[in-house]
Amino acid sequence: MTDLARASLEHSGGAMTTTSRPGALDAVGSLAASLLAGGSVVLLGDGVPKCVGGDDVDARVEAQLAERYELRHVVAPAGAHGVVLDESTVDATAADAEGAELIVSVGSGTVTDLAKVVGARLAVPVVAVQTAASVNGFADSLSVLVQKGAKRTSPSAWPAALVIDHDVLADAPDRLTRSGVGDAVAVWTSPADWYLACALGVDPGPYSDAFTAPVRDAVVAMTAPEATDAERMSGLVDALTLGGLMIGAAGSTAPLSGCEHLLSHVLDMRAMAEHVEHDLHGAQVGVASVVAAALWDVALHDERILDVSVDDLAPPADLRERVLATWAPVDPSGALGEECWIAVERKVVRWQEQRGGVAAFLADRERHRGELERLAGDPASCAAALAAWGAPTTFSALTPSVDADRARWALAALPFMRDRMTLADLLLFAGRWDDALVERVLARAGEAGGGL
Template sequence: MTSLSPTERASSSSGGAMRLVAEPGALRRLGALVDELAPSGEVVLVTDGVPKTFSGGDVDAAVAAAVSPGRPRRTVRVPSGSHGVTLDEATVDAVTADATGAAVVVTVGSGTVSDLGKVVAAALEVPLVAVQTAASVNGFADPLSVLVRKGAKRTVPSRWPDILLIDHDIVADAPSELTRAGVGDAVAIWSSPADWYLACALGMDDGRYDGRFVDPVRDLAPRLSDASSTAADRLSALVDVLTVGGLVIGDAGTTAPLSGVEHLFSHVLDMSALAEGAAHDLHGAQVGVASILSAALWDVALTDERVFDLDPDDLAVPADLEERVRAVWHPVDPSGALGDECWRAVDAKMRRWGAAAPAIEDFFGRRNEHVTTLRALAADPALPVAALRAWGAPSTFAQLRPAVSAERARWALSALPFMRDRLTLADVLVLAGRWDDGLFDRVLARADRAVGSVATS
């Protein structure tokens, strides 16, 4: 199915290499691959226990059966709550304790279980095999994990799997909602690089923008909505986009190239649902709809607001910023704990802004050059819309499950700059004094023109 060939990527976090095994029937190779990594000792399978089938069989059972005969093995089931598996401190600690004694860890599941396995294997200092069961996110192929810390979503270094095993037959039979979520995660490529470029150019990212960590995914992404391709070809394209996306994130050492405003939006929805004890949709499904909104935000900022025509002196940290951060989170967490956590992140971000004056002056001194690049990186909202619709993936907030109301969508948009310490376009608009209801009206109207009615239909 996939056009990617098995490959090796150096792992900056573990000092080893990740081997990609992607082919039909790849699961049959699991026993030999595990034995290569750890010739003896117990194999611990980590799974969320959610039923997963392919070709009429059970995936968890097939993975267990693929371990070499006579090899000791046991299964650790990840604790699950009303939100499914939540990678908070208690869950990570419990699974790490339960997996103690493993000679090798094998994760079986989609992105959340994979992220957990990276943390557990790193803590136990044992090899890791990730059996990917759906083309749902790009995080399988990177050395980072998204965890919940003090109620807030945080991306932290973990490790690459030693082996990422993608059995085409398993992925092809995954639930359609997981595959569509993968499309949602993939379409972020049409706006997220602009946020990363902006942060680098303003001296707000530790690295420098490098097209090597963006261009391979942008080159593959048009295949997602190729009307002339077969369903198998489109699935192959999706696996390629997500896998290459994970690899470039790993090589870059940060999710920033493929994670901008649209991922913030999804994290905000997740955090509010967790705080309120409510349900939320899959991460990728939310990212897909938010990618339309993100592209609209860039279009409005560059075309209507012309925010980069300002002088650096026109950008200032609002005197009431702490109040604004706490006020945005108070409705979903009156205890103030979430507001405390988010204010720490935003305060750190703004302190870096204060120390980045030379880079900021340089940016505005070469603003025309930078704006040209930003326009090239921030695509027309029609591009993510076309890909999402080609797959039947959600393209409006009402199509998410559960549906996100127009009021909640507007609130989440307002909360974007008040959540984490990574700078995006939303922060520049806050500094410019433009982050207000009038801007939100224009952004939502621009998104509506691309999709019909992003908030209600």
């Protein structure tokens, strides 16, 4: 078990303390008192009841604060997709929390992200009470927002205190825990995308195993076949919390967010634009991790993508048209396509500025090939880890199910959404990104227990 209290102080530069143990919920009052002697406190939640041992979690938190503080309840506005952190949600919550001297959030990763961004806007500390082991975003200084319909990661603030009560997590819905497993398993593929971007010079980097190895080690513990249920849950908590800490320390989600997270974001964006439901972020990431590992397998071994020359690599002349065409069926107004093109264009500019870095990368291709083989992961291992926890491994097993056409579209859309370089972009620039490649990747994922 990792000493998360020590790790939190170390990687946050002293900005965040973490209390992680059974019964940690009872520490909320003393943690709040260490930050604010008295005054106005906002309790931020999503209105969904959460229980531990038959007790209401919100009520137990409120009971610890009621005598010392002037309390206000703020419930994040929810729509068809639950709480979505778009501009109107953030603005409305910040207005409702105006005048608070401390925010205590109780809820999911989305509620915590909202608390962090509102806390940063109002310049007040946040005590985050984590109610499920569902994502790694509780323990970092970033928030995933929806800006003009597109998923974007933005700086916010570290929680001043993070409370992880293992009893609360154990009583959370199994679906949320399985989502956390999907988010954690991504570490078996995502570092390869970050390494690639850094080695090409498109990401300033530099790449370092220090941001990924601790999470990999924790994921091994959470998937050990001989582990007890308590040990596996402890490993999951470690994997997610360390993942958040590494992201916060790096100042970017890049170390733990590659093609697999991008695929989940693309699915979210289409669902939101079409006003239909989508599954939890981590559940989608888990399924996408099997696909991402298969993509690396096909790219390295079938396509031999590292054997290209500098002259073989160039952004397609019709890239803007391809970005707009990708998103036009989702948003006929063209606004979402234009927002994505702005991001993709930034990526192209950095690529063009780093031609020397690309040449140096290819000159040392064998060393880079070895590193990418090490980091890219095995699709069968990803699928087996998910299956061991009862998490979905295929698009059709998601809730709601993602049909084959939508899955193919989402995979094909990977280079056309954001400004971060991934393997999908390298394949696009090499002229290899087409429907036939998508089919081979999905077939390879299917052979490993994932895919459609």
